[in-house]
Amino acid sequence: MNVHDTPPAASIADVEAAAARLGTHIRRTPLLSSPFLDEIAGRRVLIKAECLQHTGSFKARGAWSAISALDPGVRQKGVIAFSSGNHAQGVAWAAAQHGVPSVIIMPSDAPALKIANTRALGAEVVLYDRANEDRDAIGDAMAAERGLTLVKPFDDARVIAGQGTTGLEIAEQAAALGVTEAEVLVCCGGGGLTSGIAVALADRAPGMRVRPVEPMGFDDVARSLASGGIERNASLTGSICDAIITPQPGNLTYPLLSRLCGPGLTVTDDEALQAMAQAFLRLKVVAEPGGAVALAAALYRAEALEGDTVIALISGGNVDPAMFARALAML
Amino acid sequence: MNVHDTPPAASIADVEAAAARLGTHIRRTPLLSSPFLDEIAGRRVLIKAECLQHTGSFKARGAWSAISALDPGVRQKGVIAFSSGNHAQGVAWAAAQHGVPSVIIMPSDAPALKIANTRALGAEVVLYDRANEDRDAIGDAMAAERGLTLVKPFDDARVIAGQGTTGLEIAEQAAALGVTEAEVLVCCGGGGLTSGIAVALADRAPGMRVRPVEPMGFDDVARSLASGGIERNASLTGSICDAIITPQPGNLTYPLLSRLCGPGLTVTDDEALQAMAQAFLRLKVVAEPGGAVALAAALYRAEALEGDTVIALISGGNVDPAMFARALAML
Known part of the structure; x- marks a missing residue:
């Protein structure tokens, strides 16, 4: 069976059901912004600060x-x-x-x-x-x-649906600001968060396009989307963004990514550190390297983005003090 | 005229009117928590992360x-x-x-x-x-x-009312968690934030008690509340918590503080730095030294607090990288 024929791993109904189960047990994380980040990016930047979730990440x-x-x-x-x-x-x-x-x-x-x-x-x-x-x-x-x-980390329909509740919030929070069209950049490892958000936004904000962001050299998802088949990373070590490095897209996440998500983006480790520094300086939130790649793409890949608004996830903030000090040294 | 006879600088109606004017222009900042902070404090700790407000502080x-x-x-x-x-x-x-x-x-x-x-x-x-x-x-x-x-920094009824909108949010967010009784610790300089929150909570959550927190040695408000008259700080320099050091309580804020707020608390600079480190590690937010004193009191003044829940403001996050690195070195 071709992966494109695989039934959806998670539907909007699954995401809605997950949201009902999550209720108020999960934090509705804020959608932040700063005129200073808009200035760097050359467009409006909205940041979904999922690092403020319980346990410090969307997981x-x-x-x-x-x-x-x-x-x-x-x-x-x-x-x-x-x-x-x-x-x-x-x-x-x-x-x-x-x-x-x-x-x-x-x-x-x-x-x-x-x-x-x-x-x-x-x-x-x-x-x-x-x-x-x-x-x-x-x-x-x-x-x-x-x-x-x-409980699998990403290749499970209920896990994908749970991560997708982030997308329901993005749609609502952006609409409250009058934003219905935007590129939505998501830090992408196995693709659970990216595909879940894509399922939610395809229903709630069809004017938005989800784009996975990966560390340069570990862009299995970007290459898979480009080639039309599942591609593997040559190596699994050598980036500070270790939290989002996986061997290849999941069997359940890939068909969703392929159907719903736009071209992938990649950033360097230094750009991830710079984005962490900007999140510290302008948003007052703590991002981990892998959690900062989407913001890095929003800030430093302007030429690869379309439209006047970009939404970027900060997916986690579990970083040790020494690594955070490296980011602060960028300022 | 004795200060106790001064008419209230800001009433609950003023705070409500301010909230209507603020509308969605101001962020509804999240009420955060972490089991690790509960463990340190020996009670439930809820943190109002006002460092996530536009411009990085409640101001x-x-x-x-x-x-x-x-x-x-x-x-x-x-x-x-x-x-x-x-x-x-x-x-x-x-x-x-x-x-x-x-x-x-x-x-x-x-x-x-x-x-x-x-x-x-x-x-x-x-x-x-x-x-x-x-x-x-x-x-x-x-x-x-x-x-x-x-536009005065604190001794103005409309400014006090604006800061008091933080209190309306605290009452709602705490009630959603089933919390109606708590000590509410507020980082206190001139007293605009502290008195505004006290006005709001006296109406919306009368089971809560607001307590100002100041840097040790710069506790003009605590001493004023204890003596029953306005006391001055002996010095205005020598603490890293410079953002909340003022000569004395305001003419408008003092009567509100005196009428509505409980005994003051003080913390050391090192305790403020430790609280900044815990906010980094457990909440993923950036606190400045003066903005961390209330969390420091919640964590390290357990014996001076009452009840099973304490709510602490983080009032700002505008801190330079070098000072933040000092806090990280505490971990």
Whole structure:
């Protein structure tokens, strides 16, 4: 079956259902702006500050969506996820809020702070040795033994629908400012956030076009959209934007991206750091490198954008002080 | 006339009228939280992130309130303010949004970035030599010549009412979380924000108690509340929390503070820096030192607080990278 014939992984009805489940448990993050950023970009820039979401990234939405949709009897046994980053914290938080156990499988060389944070959010963290152990085997065994449900980071219809609730808010918040046409730039890893927002906006703001933004050299989605087939990254290391680097677009996200999203954009690590510095200076929010690539494209890829308004996601703010200091040094 | 007999500088009707004028021109800033901050404080902590307001501080509210209330013929001639800080940017922005000129009188040794920012927001910046010139004489002459209206930083009923709109939002946002009783900690300089919020909450959330927070050694408001008369600071320099250091409470703000606000709290500069670091790490927002004192009190003055919920304002985020780096070094 050609990927273009795959049924939609998430429909607008799925996004609406996710929004109903999320309710007020998830923050309605603000749509920010600054005349100073408009000046740099040469057009109006609106910034959806999803770094202000619970756990510091949009991942809390997808995790809540997936966990809240489980049958209560299944949910009660708990959930499991593989992640050392934002997805881990989103799942740990959402599980704790639902009063159910969560197991997060992390490499033993993950930063101590991330391990500690995930534990503090209520998760049981299971560490594995990247060199000598198979994380899937460990996870599968635990899941089978305890009846845990796997929460995938992006290639899951309910996760995509949860991330898509961000798009419902963007449509409403932009319309309140009189904006119905814009390019919407989204930090893109596996494509869950990008495709979810695209599904929401195709229905609620059809005058908007969603464009994925990736780190230069790790642009599997941009290349996949350009070639018409799933392309892989040559390497998975070597960028400070590690939070949004994945091997390739997902089997569920790719058809949505392909059908709904415009050409991809890429930015350098230095541009991501500069965007973090501008977010600090002009918006007073903390962005992580991978969470700043869309703002970087809005500010520094003016020639590749169309229209008089651009909307950029800041998708997360979980950055350590040393990396943030590197961004501040750009000022 | 005893200050206690002074008629209220701003009533709840004034705050409501200001809110109607502000409309959607002012951001409804989010009420944030983090389980990690609850853990430090030993109680639930809700943070009103007014650093996300236009121009990076609550001052945009009071400036908009004052300027929007002027007779159109008077407003058209323009406004004037004395400030090198957040008030300058608030007035410059609000005037530009109203399409009227603004003159900001600043000392010639003010940081270049603040001068540039205020100009970029549309103001005419007039510099004076602190040692040899009288800023009031310069301002009075310009105001008389051009028919400019002075916008005071805090001792003005319309400014107080504008800042008080923050309190209307706090009451609504807290009620949505089921919170109707709490201590509300407010970063306090001249008392415009503190007294305005107190007026709003006395009407909308009478179970809440507003408490001013000041830098240690610059606690004119706390001492005034304790003694029952206006007390002055011995010095105006020597704290990194310079944005909230004023000689003494205002003639209009003091009676409101005295009637409505609980005992004051003080924190050290290091505690303000630690609170900035926690706001970075757990909330993903940028706080300036003076804007972080209320959060510092919420986190590090647990023994002086009552109840199971504390609400803390972050009043501004206009901090230079070097000072922010000092805060990050606390982590």
